[in-house]
Amino acid sequence: MGVIKHQSIRSTLLIYIGFAIGAVNIVFLFPRFFSDTQFALTRLLPEIAIILVPICTLSTVPAISRFFPYYASHLKDKENDMLTLALGATIIGFSLFVLGTLFFKDAIIKANIEKSPLFITYFYLLYPNVFLFSVFGVFESYSGSRHLTVFPNFLKELVLRLLTTVLIVLHYLSWINFDTFLWLFSLLYGVLLLALLVYLRRHKFLYFNFRISRVTRRLLPKMATYSLSLLGASLFTLLANNLAPLILTSSKGLQDVAYLTIAQYMSQLIMVPQRSISAIGLPVLAQAWKDKDKDKIEEVYVKSSLLQLTYALFVFLIIWSNIDSFFQLLPPNYSVGKYVVLCLGISKVIDMGTGLNSQVLSTSRLWRYDLYSSVVLLALSLPLNYYLINHFGLIGTGYATLLSMLVFNTIRYIFIWVKFGLQPFTMSSVKAIGVALVAYFGCIWIPLAIHPFVDIVIRGILFLAIFVTLVLAFRVSGDITSTIYSAVNKIRRRQ
Template identity: 35%
Template sequence: MHIFPDIATFVIFAGLQHKYMGIVRKQSLYSSISIYIGFAFGAFNLLVLMPHIFNKEQIGLTRVLIDIATLLATVASLGAVPVINKFFPFYQDYLTPKKNDLPKITIFVSALGYLLFLLFAWIFHDLIVRKFSGNSKLLIDYFYALYPLTLCILVYNMLEGFAWGLHKTIASNFWKEAGLRIVSTVILVIFGVAQLNFKLYIDLFSVPYAMAAVALLIVIWKTGELKIVGGFSSVTRRLGKRMVTFSSYVFTSHVFTLLRKMNDVLIITSVKGLAQAGLFSYATFVVNFMEVPQRSMYAITTPILATAWKNKDMAKIAELYTKSSITLSIVGMGIFGAIWLSTNNLVLFLGHGWEDISSVVFVLGIARMVDLVTGVNNQIIQTSNYWRFDFVCSILLVVLSITLNYFFVQRWDITGAAYADLITVTIFNLIRYCFIWFRFGVQPFSWKTLWVLLIGAAAILIVRQLPFMLNIYVDTIIRSGLYVLIFGASVIMANLSEDVNIMWNNLKAKVIRK
């Protein structure tokens, strides 16, 4: 699977002929490399180090803490981050850095949100204890770790918004994806060698996030583009009411979107315990490998789409929509096949008690494919003037997700949570797809999209017929490599993506010159 960083980074926007071309190519390349490095270290941490240092319940606790803190950090931001993503281009165009008051405003709002989080955590502490003390007592014992972890994630999210606006996605993606996990690897190795206790590990759990936030702050501050200024600028006075309205809707939408993505782990933790939540989180981590090109694309397209909407450039928006769909379909199908063909070896590697991870990976992988083939529909809506629509959808679908997860987990354990995610993601993206099509008259699909999926499915069926070879490592390499070869060659010969073929021809030219 090592060839996918090159594909994902080059073809995402290889065919775009805009003033952003140089920025996009450079940032997408280095950002995706950082993300894949992060996944490599994350896989080493989760699959090799942590099972040898901690038990399943302790591993589950670390996954649940991250999910809860991520949700709480989004809530505590009170909409400041989407305001940065949407309105920062206006501040850059009409104000000098010395008059840009957006950093001051968003810092104040986020600080207020974090104080409210502390207050509500204190008020509802007894309720939380009653809810999780039965199956997940360990979460109650280490609940205090959420306070610094939430703060660090909140600060980083704020800085990341400004980094995107300043086209510093290379630095932000490196620290978010690779830097965090590299620091975590160092800490885990020290704990494994020195055999330190689990409580000390949890006490230091937020350190990687704090280091990432400080590093990104230094990168942004060196640009000289952000200052803490007094008073309110003309842009704030002119757009203030619109910013408040926008932030309230999109903030609530983001909270509900995160709740939709994370309620499965919270429900599993409450109903089945931390050990099962940890197993589900492992499956989610494996499948999230498919999201790497999507996450890189989101970071880069968000400011470009915001600028395109500001300039009313529908041609650019339509082009981004179409190219994102076919590119993510190809890359996503390539990664999904390589992952699914290796799940049996993953179970053998992890050992007894991990058998359910195979079916969970398959169902979650299908859900991720649904999300990938629909391209950047989420970013298109959220950066447009129709972001209220996303707010309404998020409320309805989080109710559906929680309902499905609660009943499915009780009946089918963690596999039920995977099916609940598949149903919710499918409905969510179908609604977004129809809205963009009917409202703006653009949709990203063609017969080529169907051919990508059919070729990928056929390649999976062919490779699955191979017998087991030597050991899990050799077998994984051969299966994944053969699948990538069959799928990639078929996509290129069928000319399903002009960008992919341009990338392939450029690679051949470089090899021939050497």
């Protein structure tokens, strides 16, 4: 767990710095320098690309993490053909996507031309978005299997947002028009991909072997079955998590997507540690299942749950205690997303608190149940989003997400407990919830200050002080305590 803790801390810090830059882009720059529909389009294109990545990679991204330990233990680096296979599958998958869009072109236009004509105008930009997202995903997974996760996170979370800021400023200065902005915006992942290739090359991990290895001949049937099954699981999960913008686009228009984007961005702040912990924990779990090391699996499962729950409660409650001040920093029409933030935030806390349940399932012998539970999630999300959005509007997206994620994670939690005898919650989980609630009620009594930014700072500092003090006093997490004391000691030594 030490590798997971140290790399996840560094990755999490990078991601939060990136989110701070992203907040400037999304909260201050996009709403002021672009129309609501233009802003929504810059969110919709990458979100659709993310949904389509499992199809275009034929779900080889999770297969790399799942089977890489077998390749690494039986082949030299130059003999390893796994990366070549994954890239070949991606080219095939992307070709199928292109053919599919050409076949369904008329239906896509008919569904969106009335409410979202701008999306139809720039539909062709999906192609570079989808291709670059997919190829980067393959190399990111390969890098993670080599336990090199910090640099890909640095590129994706920090560099990407800085480059986006540069493009926004260039557009604001009228140096580039909106067409050029969208083209450059859609090609940003190409820059990240080149940087990651150089990084892997310098570490002497970038090899392409076009000969089929003995490991591939032995594992290919199992890998194909695994990848195609997880293709459904990944696609269903991504569809369920990203249905709302698509339904809003066709039923309400792009304007509501812009408002939803702000609420989703705030809720995604809660998920930051999960992204780094899961990326690092996945190869560790895959190796532990290969070695039949149940103690290691339980350790990762329990500790990841506690770390994620503590982080999630901290970020969610610090956001919610300042929610009115946050929306005062935005144009008034964006305030309709306030209670969407509440519903999405609670759903993220639930998802984070149940630990790496998806990773535990997908790397185990019962990995097919990852697909089955994802089918349940989509089966819940599609009708809930459609019905609740049409009846309640924007807030319906929050209701649908909260209900579907609660059922989804409960099913996975019970299944892992029954089949493997593993469950992530301990008395420390209860302590984390208690500490977070005390910190929240300890700071919400502060009246609004002269300026919302000042209010956020004051409440944030008070919440942080109460939360950290109680986490240390009640020894909520040994990993968090050791990290805090280690940081304090480093600061003292520098002084």
